[in-house]
Amino acid sequence: MVKIIKLSDKNIIILGIESSCDDTSASVLINGAIKSNIVANQEVHQKFGGVVPELASRAHQQNIIPVVDAAIDAANIDKKDISAIAFTRGPGLLGSLIVGTSFSKSLALALDIPLVEVNHMHGHILAHFIKNETNLYPSFPFICMTVSGGHTQLVVVKDYFDMEVIGETIDDAAGEAFDKAAKIMGIPYPGGPLIDKYAKDGDPKKFKFPVSNLKDYNYSFSGLKTSILYFLQKEMAKDSNFIEDNKADICASYQATIIKSLFKKLVKATRDLGIKDVAIAGGVSANSLLRSELKRIGIQENWNTFIPPFEYTTDNAGMIAIAGHHKYLKGEFVGQDVTPNARLVV
Numbered sequence: 001m002v003k004i005i006k007l008s009d010k011n012i013i014i015l016g017i018e019s020s021c022d023d024t025s026a027s028v029l030i031n032g033a034i035k036s037n038i039v040a041n042q043e044v045h046q047k048f049g050g051v052v053p054e055l056a057s058r059a060h061q062q063n064i065i066p067v068v069d070a071a072i073d074a075a076n077i078d079k080k081d082i083s084a085i086a087f088t089r090g091p092g093l094l095g096s097l098i099v100g101t102s103f104s105k106s107l108a109l110a111l112d113i114p115l116v117e118v119n120h121m122h123g124h125i126l127a128h129f130i131k132n133e134t135n136l137y138p139s140f141p142f143i144c145m146t147v148s149g150g151h152t153q154l155v156v157v158k159d160y161f162d163m164e165v166i167g168e169t170i171d172d173a174a175g176e177a178f179d180k181a182a183k184i185m186g187i188p189y190p191g192g193p194l195i196d197k198y199a200k201d202g203d204p205k206k207f208k209f210p211v212s213n214l215k216d217y218n219y220s221f222s223g224l225k226t227s228i229l230y231f232l233q234k235e236m237a238k239d240s241n242f243i244e245d246n247k248a249d250i251c252a253s254y255q256a257t258i259i260k261s262l263f264k265k266l267v268k269a270t271r272d273l274g275i276k277d278v279a280i281a282g283g284v285s286a287n288s289l290l291r292s293e294l295k296r297i298g299i300q301e302n303w304n305t306f307i308p309p310f311e312y313t314t315d316n317a318g319m320i321a322i323a324g325h326h327k328y329l330k331g332e333f334v335g336q337d338v339t340p341n342a343r344l345v346v
């Protein structure tokens, strides 16, 4: 549904709502700048070693009103001044998406303002266009390596909503590779940030894990996960303290292997396509080695690199609001008949 909005010199105020997985988030964006970005994490999943969909939907239901209220309060705006509501339509867990979608539809109806649907993966990438102090943004076309708990993709971004996935994982996502190895080692969920932390004191060359070698720009991480499982089973059979005594070196070696395979395909893609603007996005882009390697390899390859601030790497509504802002400018709205799509593609 396209509705023509008269863009006077009024501020564009977007309320973004994100509920695709286990974070309930709301953000207020004014003219492309973040005024508030509230994220409620769901600790309930920790003891299960992964997200339990049924519990996630229930927690979203509890959190959504306080989180939206907090975002509006922190931005110091009146609900009546909001120009549009942007929400995550997918991909994600259906029960979680339903909470954010239904809430957004109801609030848009109550406030009589337009509703904008956002693809979560577009949100991760478009987070690079949130107004920042440097005023430096990627130029189209650029390549974004989107690495999260559910996705690992190399995306050629030709325009805000014209994106082509040129490579992706054929099995586990990079974030899953972190989280599953953490689970094997008895590290709580989500394991990615903790592996990153332990790896800082470890030797990345101490243990060898295989780097997948698929053709084109695709990735595979399931072999790596199996290799660490067998490796640790074998070592633990000999010495039951092996994981505890070697935690830092295991984490550093395993992390270095993931990051190495990510860059192998990214470098190939930029060389093949002659693209020099390179960005990373998604939860795993919070990883310290990934961030430092992007800078180091970027200098070698003569790239202009774009690393998102930490608060826009893992799931947050600021990234949904900026995507919503650009759709708002195009007048791309959806009606009350919109439904979430757990398998929405880029």
Ligand code: KG4
Pocket (backbone or CB within 6 Å): 021, 147, 148, 149, 150, 151, 174, 175, 176, 178, 179, 190, 191, 192, 193, 194, 196, 282, 283, 284, 285, 286, 287, 288, 313, 314, 315
């Ligand atoms: O984008 P995100 O918040 O949610 C999805 O859309 O999946 O990404 C979450 C993923 C988890 O797998 C988490 O372990 C990983 O991002 N992650 C990290 C780090 N911080 C978050 N992985 C490695 N190093 C980190 N510092």
Ligand code: ZN
Pocket (backbone or CB within 6 Å): 120, 124, 148, 149, 282, 283, 314, 315
């Ligand atoms: Zn995400």
